[in-house]
Amino acid sequence: MIPTSADGLTAEYLTGLLRRHGHLATVAGVTAEPIGSGQMAGSYRLVLDSDGDAPRTIVAKLAVGDESQRAFASGAFRNEVRFYAEIAGTLDVPVPRAYGWDISESGAEFVLLLEDLAPAEQGDQIAGCTPGQAEAVAVAAAGLHAPRWCDETWFDVDGFGPVTHDDRLLLESVLEPMADALRGRLALSDEEEAAVGWLVAEAGDWIERPPSRFALTHGDLRVDNVMFAPDGRVTIVDWQTITPGHPLRDIAFLVSTSLSVDDRRRHECSIVAAYHRALSERGVVDYSLDECWTDYLGSLMQAPLIVVFGAGAAQPTERGDRMFHTMLHRSSAAIADHTP
Template sequence: MSAPTADGTGRSGLPTDPADVTPEVLGRLLNTDVRSVRYERVGSGQMAGSYRLTPEYAEHTGPNPPPATLVAKLAIGELSQRQFAAGVFRNEVLFYRRLAPTLTAPIPRCHAAEISADDTEFILLLEDIAPAEQGDQIAGCAPEQARAIAVAAAGIHAPRWCDNTLFELPGLALPTHDDRVLMDSILEPMADTFRNRFALTGRAADAVDWLVAEAGPWIERPPRRFALIHGDLRIDNVLFGADGAVTIVDWQTITVGNPLRDIAFLLSTSLTTADRRAHEREIVAAYHAALIDQGVTDWSIEDCWESYVDSLIQAPMIIVFGCGAAMPTERGDRMFRTMLDRSAAAIDDLVPGALG
């Protein structure tokens, strides 16, 4: 395994600190002459760091000028943390290299994507979507924003709807029995840690108990339809433009599965309970209409709603595992607890008897 060197880069030569995105490194990645570069932290990512870069270029004479600003995403932190997160780093680089060009969802343009042989060091150079602003998971979003994201998500799912060639890519597969056994071996200890960390009681505690009891059979059951899914589709991972446009970011958790997992996670964690109850059926219908508009022909609105309800377990699963994987922060703890309370209400509303 590679380790950081004294200058902040890994042995692969990729930066593990934003200060080491030097003019030379940036110039190589962009294939142009960079004289200087400034950076500032953006976003609230807990698995990697994102930084807005403002380069100064040498005189450019070609037809396509380099970007005035861009966002660099890279692996940061101690080697042990980066080793733990190596799989999600690999996923995101794979996404931008191989999958993003095949989708119709609003995704930042990728200018460069490199990763080390052991997947512990990577850098992405992405289109800067400023002045669009990141959503706030704790505050939640308006129903019209959730609707715009759900419709945009059809551009993730529809282009690769039941596409068996997805399984030819590394790391993309439907869960197997062995995957279930592995998950079962770690889920209950992680759930115990989560319960104790947040001193859970009532409906929130019941939702974690339900997750532990039901996640194994759920994850092993083959979906009626599958697609590429984002896996962590929530408003912290969306940029909102002043004109209402949305851009979906943070593609570290891509997988193949029931596409309604994305929609269930989005609505049950990013809307207030009152807004979800008032608008979720209309939003699911708008998402379904967008699928049909993009060529999906074998999926009724009844199928869509049934899969939405069946996918509500995605939220507590991602919350428990995500909390265990992320570095503890005050905001992170507030976020995970807020998301669990909202998702527990959705489960209680739509899955009769699940929470006692």
């Protein structure tokens, strides 16, 4: 049985999982402490009493909640396990080391054992980050995008096919009801309402339009999904929403939701330029800074799209509603600044 609560992360289970992934470890005892603020999965820091090559502390991420909730998120769980098991080694993006993984056939149950990054700390989406931190994340994201820039084999991966017209119709069938649900939960300003209305009117064309460039995208690149070390290094986590798409969607989402409005206005050009330099240094050619900036502006819809769908998929919480409203406030200002 794959655990769906911290109680199931027993010494016997952890020993078996570590050994199946090549670690010569015997866990005699374990204590678990909840960490993070994940909307779909639970994360725990485990302190292990063990011998062999297991670390003293490790982070376990697993599907929690009732069966229907876990089944709804099963595709995201498969994505994250697939990322660590098959994809991360083909890229140059900073991620935690994976010590082992387990997933059910349905995908509704999974466990990932990941490197404990302490003393690095998780970013706070509501507080936001500094321009320097946002630039460091954008540069790290170039290590996700550049190594397999416009690699058509992404579309051969199960579930990673190009967006189809049927995908568009499905999106349009649920987008307006989900937007209405968001309006019912949050008191939107005129600017925020304008961004949601723009999303509902234009998202179908936007997602169906073939991207001029593509790479594997994180899909939810924001500071809540980044660990910041005391020395300034960043590590990107939460790989549940990966999909091939325009890479600037990650950068537009990061910048427009993670910086204050004033900081974004002052620094977005320099952050995009730093990201573009990092792409060039990693071998991306025939892609000018002007084209990169145009693609950044054309990707700003990513933020309200993720806010509307994220709020609809996540269990409502006070912090969650504050977070989604903060993200919508910041990104709607970016859209108003750059959209005629």
